[in-house]
Amino acid sequence: MPGNVRIYLAGLICSVFVAASTSAFALLTRSMVNKIFVDQNVTASWFVAAAVISVAIIKGLSTYFGVVFNGMLRRDVVTNYQTLQFRKLTSQSLMFLSNKHPSKQIAQVVLQAKAAADAFLTVTTTIVRDILTLLGLVCVMVFQEPMMSMFAALALPLIIISLSSITRKVREFSKAENELAGQVYSLGSEALEGIRTVKSYQLEDKTRTTFSKAVESMQERALKLERLAAFASPVMETLGGIIVGCFIVYASWQSLTNGKTPGEFMAFIMAFLFAYEPAKRLASVNVTLQRKLIQIGRMYELLDKKEPETTDAENAIVLDEIKGELEFENVKFGYKKNQPFLHGVSFKVSPGETIAIVGRSGSGKTTIINLILRLVSPNAGKIKLDGVNLNRIGFKQLRQAVSLVSQDVFLFENSIRENIRDGKPDATDEEIREAVRLANVEEFTKDLPDGLDTHIGPNATNLSGGQRQRIAIARAILKASPVIIFDEATSALDGESERMIINSQIKLSENRTLIIVAHRLSTIQAADRIILLDDGYVIANGTHDELEKSSDLYRSLFHLGETYGKQKSG
CATH class of the missing domain: 1.20.1560.10 (ABC transporter type 1, transmembrane domain)
Incomplete structure (x- = not known):
């Protein structure tokens, strides 16, 4: 200054x-x-x-x-x-x-x-x-x-x-x-981000027309402004x-x-x-x-906005060691006021336990993940980690304690190695190699000219969906968090790669809490317990065998997922 x-x-x-x-x-x-x-x-x-x-x-x-x-x-x-x-x-x-x-x-x-x-x-x-x-x-x-x-x-x-x-x-x-200028940026970016959909559905003319109209509207307004000024x-x-x-x-x-x-x-x-x-x-x-x-x-x-994502509570504490026990106590949540989405959700996950969360689309699976990560906060009820309310744990420690591998993988425009290293910036080469082995990343990097140092292009378009997910899994493994969330993490993998990832999950579960959100039953069956959601309610909680006997909804989801898995493997 x-x-x-x-x-x-x-x-x-x-x-x-x-x-x-x-x-x-x-x-x-x-x-x-x-x-x-x-x-x-x-x-x-x-x-x-x-x-x-x-x-x-x-x-x-x-x-x-x-x-x-x-x-x-x-x-x-x-x-x-x-x-x-x-x-x-x-x-x-x-x-x-x-x-x-x-x-x-x-x-x-x-x-x-x-x-x-x-x-x-x-x-x-x-x-x-x-x-x-x-x-x-x-x-x-x-x-x-x-x-x-x-x-x-x-x-x-x-x-x-x-x-x-x-x-x-x-x-x-x-x-x-200014409003029109923002609209032009948004339309242009949207069309380029979804260019595969645009081309496959022959929407080029439609997107060009929409963009041109937005540009013309902005320029007409700008011209009027220039004349006035x-x-x-x-x-x-x-x-x-x-x-x-x-x-x-x-x-x-x-x-x-x-x-x-x-x-x-x-x-x-x-x-x-x-x-x-x-x-x-x-x-x-x-x-x-x-x-x-x-x-x-x-x-x-x-x-001037408050910073909900960086400001810890005044009574925030630092846990000496996080074991990975998670508990939802009568949690209620809604994305809009007076429109509840989760209705009194309660369940408990013990340290080292692997649970699967299943349900139809829109049942609340992703919302539960967002609540665990504190990307959103509950309207009522409590979410605890090792017996401590999440809102009393500092953001830095909470985010370090939980790793997420999602279906929509995001990779930075950098090398494969550096994207994996983001899980642990001070990781040694040996630690990276172990994460690569567990996530089966080496299966495709060994054929690349630069191996792990291969540069990932914009939106990782030079990699397949399965390759992107394996890199994301390696990143989560390297982070070594006591809680790992797999959100449809194997959805884009072939049968062989999926089996390798499931084996990795089994190894990880020996000393970590795993939460698996999936439709494919080969993934769900590895869980110790399965939580079944429907319309924001927990309607069943038990092992695969127990739910298959007691829940009609689970049986229908099981057979649907089984059919999907066979088609995927075929």
């Missing part, structure tokens, strides 16, 4: 020199006209020329360094705000993040940070420079022609009244433009022309009756003309700021 202050002060000094040199130019006009063209003093022309060159050099260098310092400030402001927003986004709850498309959120992070930088520089440098320049030139004008300076000042209320209505409309239009210029031009015209008449009268010199009039006119541009910028700066303030307002809505 001290470095930024020094940069800002340096830029401010440059603004002072720009303002002073501009006023000096206007004053030199008087000497140039009177001494050179009226008095025809050749000697004076050398001094005036030297003064003009000196002032020009000072103004040029001051302008250059001012731009450089402003660029440095802009970089720091943009970097700071983008980092703050991204940190805030990643600390928000899963429910908050799922309400808006990721590409739209990132677009807003980028655009809002730039808007903040533009507004900051406009207020702290442009306005300061233009005010100083204007004050210096007004002093020159008053010194040369007090009466005409007063007449020029009368135009100020007219300018303010004319631009105030423009400002209000610009703010309204800017809000709509540009209306400030003709207002200023007209008022400026009226003032210059009146001054020409006044100057002619003063020259004939009071013997005013041409140099005095030229100094006034030059000061007025020099003052015109900074005055116009200052008059329209509010219009420019309104466009940025909409985005800045949204940025601070995010920055």
